[in-house]
Amino acid sequence: MAFTDLGDVRLFHTDDGAGDTTLLLVHGLGSDSHEWVHHIPALAEHHRVIAADMRGHGHSSAPETGNTPRAMADDLARLCARLGVGSCVAVGHSMGGQIVSHLAVEHPSLVEAVVAVDPGYGFAGPVADAFPSMIERMREDTLAVSLANDRWTSNPATPPWLREWHRRRILATAPHVLLQAFEAMFGGQDALGVRHNSDAYLSRRTCPVLAFWFDPAQAAWEAGLLKDPRSKVVAWEGSSHRLHEERPGEFLLVVTNWLRSLSS
Secondary structure, three states: OOEEEOOOOEEEEEEEOOOOOEEEEEOOOOOOHHHHOOOHHHHOOOOEEEEEOOOOOOOOOOOOOOOOHHHHHHHHHHHHHHOOOOOEEEEEEOHHHHHHHHHHHHOOOOEEEEEEEOOOOOEOHHHHHOHHHHHHHHHHOHHHHHHHHHHHHOOOOOOHHHHHHHHHHHHOOOHHHHHHHHHHHHOOOOOOOEHHHHHHHHOOOOOOEEEEEOOHHHHHHHHOOOOOOOOEEEEOOOOOOOHHHHOHHHHHHHHHHHHHHHOO
16 A cells, blocks of 8 residues: 555555665655655665655645654654564655654664765754744745745756756645744754754764765764764765755665675
């Protein structure tokens, strides 16, 4: 079935391929699991691949409250239990990077490795200082601010079709979901989006981590938090926030080679 009813939320997901390793693909804020269409066919040749729409996104239901990365991580843990997944490699982009990190910390027996793709955590300086005012402006006009925030996710090298694809995904996401998720990511007392919260929490990930960043400074920061010696950080200067969609072939090559190295 393409839908699983977890009681408080109904999740849309696809389940493709087979293999010893299950990959759990997690999209970012204001997106959905279609974000992984470039990657699923190749990954499913050798792995079981589960790609879900988070609560409030895509074809999944949108509860009035509780649309936070922590709740989404709990949803995925319950989904994996329903689907008979005992362990997985959790792959998350942007907000998905927070979600899979929550999974790795709170459900360590489930997550054997993490792939974090320009994750939405660990921001400091002027970027972090701007979050409170952004959240206040979102309370007044959630959609307009969300669309404005999305502009930083691309650069002149980003294909126009990709910018338009994500603009339309944001327009299709309920405003209350956008607001609740963004505030939980960047405004709460334990929000992983700001570095003074993320340092200690992310250090609790004991599994191998492969992290992709377009910002070398962010890449260097995360490298200092990783515990497992098999972990790796990749910095792709010149890419944008959606580097896995801009460069899917290279992304797949790095991920598949790293996964192979874990079992060697």
